[in-house]
Amino acid sequence: MGAVMAAEARYQQPERATPENWMYPPADGWTYDQVKELVLPCDWELLGGKIVVRGETRWWHNRVRNRLYTRIDDLLQEPYTVEAEQALFVDKRNAPRPDVLVFDKTGLDVGTVDCIPVENAVLAIEVVSPGSVSEDRLYKPTIYASVGIDYYWRVERGPDIAPEVHEFWRDAEAGLFVPSPERRTHVGTLKTTVPFPIEIDLRNLIKI
Structure with missing residues (x-):
């Protein structure tokens, strides 16, 4: 049956x-x-009209995601806020859940919003795991850039297991992400001026 x-x-x-x-x-x-x-x-997200199951993640992934969220939360400036694995409404067939999302909270009601409007998003962060390589390196950044999100971080595991952050800025003319003109890859310390000043010791993210 x-x-x-x-x-x-x-x-x-x-x-x-x-x-x-x-x-x-x-x-x-x-x-x-x-x-x-x-x-x-199981956890899932909507990508291209398909329900995509989010695979099990390793402790490394969860530790890096959670501590990035915490560090950014400590450094927030108005009108921004940050959430981990918050659904983002890109269009009716795409509602991804970035590992970390920074967005403008103006006009949003924390008690009723279930999916952050893409026009409020300013920075999407994906922590790459073995099961999400294609989505995090290719599919998701293409979506994020095409709908106007200004900044994207792709977080990869370095050779010494410390995270490395590849920072991208959106090229408005092309509608694509390009490597940050300030510093394309952050190793050891993440330091950037956008969307507000952020400085994070990347090695401390994985300390037990």
């Missing part, structure tokens, strides 16, 4: 995603309204 229901779900045009049909998107893909109430026993 379960196999029959799954097969039928492939060919019907569902009104919303459910735990039974989420892996079978409509021909033109899921929309955010169709998936926003979906509950699965």
Whole structure:
């Protein structure tokens, strides 16, 4: 019976995603309204109209993400705030969850907003893990740049396991990210002036 229901779900045009049909998107893909109430026993995000399961991450990834969030939170300047794994509404078929997102909180109600409007986002950060290499190096930065997010950090694991931060600025003419003209790769210490002054000892992010 379960196999029959799954097969039928492939060919019907569902009104919303459910735990039974989420892996079978409509021909033109899921929309955010169709998936926003979906509950699965795993983390996921909406990319290109498909529900993409976020793989299990290693302690290194979680430690770096969490401590980057904390350090940035300590350095915030108005009108910005920061969240980890906060859904970002890019368009109706793309609602990624950056590992860390810095955004302008003006006009947003913390009690009701479930997905940050992309026009409020200023910096998206992705910490690369083995299961997210293509998304973090290719797909997500292309999306973020095309919709006007000004800054992108790609955080990679260096040879001594300390994180290295590749900083990108958006080229408004091309609509693409280019390496920061100030410092394209941060090793040892992350120091940047945008979107506000930030200085972080990267080695301390992985100290136990």
